[in-house]
């Protein structure tokens with residue numbers, strides 16, 4: 085057991101749930117933070133019946149106060165926090181010309197304010213203790229301007245990659261690293277729910293490796309970047325996209 089502690093946002097389902105399982109398997113104590121608290125609680129109890137090594141925390145990533153409360157609750161519970169995975173994200177696809185102010189703000193809140201507040205609150209805490217790891221889950225859309233998931237989402241994810249660099253530079257001297265992972269389309273429920281089967285076939289045919297990505301592999305990359313000896317990986321955007329975007 086590594087005895088390290090990680091908080092993962094959006095851990096109730098999808099990629100966040102896979103990431104939570106992987107960190108738990110790697111010996112971490114895992115805090116599953118989500119607005120969907122019941123699903124997060126169910127997974128936490130599945131991972132740790134007595135909640136000694138997994139717990140659920142109600143957290144809306146658009147709220148800085150929620151990040152502060154989560155930090156305090158975890159410090160009280162387990163005495164330390166080693167890593168934050170800013171994973172929560174969402175989008176509602178709307179043609180670029182039709183995105184309203186409300187839709188834009190909502191998508192920016194969930195995908196970009198989330199990263200700002202997570203990095204501010206946990207970055208400061210990690211800097212004060214002289215060690216910490218932050219991993220931001222970005223997206224291929226934020227790199228290539230792909231609008232299949234919405235222009236607001238692509239813009240927010242591009243912003244998340246930029247914030248990764250800003251915090252990576254500011255916090256590096258304090259023992260804190262900040263990296264992004266930028267997945268292409270993954271074999272996850274949201275992809276099958278939101279893309280009609282016929283369209284999905286075309287998407288897959290356009291991916292050089294000919295398959296959707298594995299969430300478990302993204303989770304492995306997050307575990308790698310969160311490890312104590314990962315100090316030299318900093319400010320990077322780790323592309324895992326099947327060859328859809330090469331640079």
Ligand SMILES: NC(=O)c1ccc[n+]([C@@H]2O[C@H](COP(=O)([O-])OP(=O)(O)OC[C@H]3O[C@@H](n4cnc5c(N)ncnc54)[C@H](O)[C@@H]3O)[C@@H](O)[C@H]2O)c1
Pocket residue numbers: 093094095096097098099100117118119120143144145146171172173174194221222223224266267268269270271272273274275
């Ligand atoms: N699925 C993909 O193919 C793919 C590709 C690239 C990037 N990503 C990114 O991976 C991350 C996870 O995506 P997913 O596919 O698992 O999505 P998902 O919709 O299946 O899960 C998202 C989770 O975030 C939670 N959430 C939503 N709003 C929240 C809020 N305001 N506060 C706290 N939690 C909130 C949801 O309750 C849910 O548990 C996102 O950042 C997404 O942009 C996904």
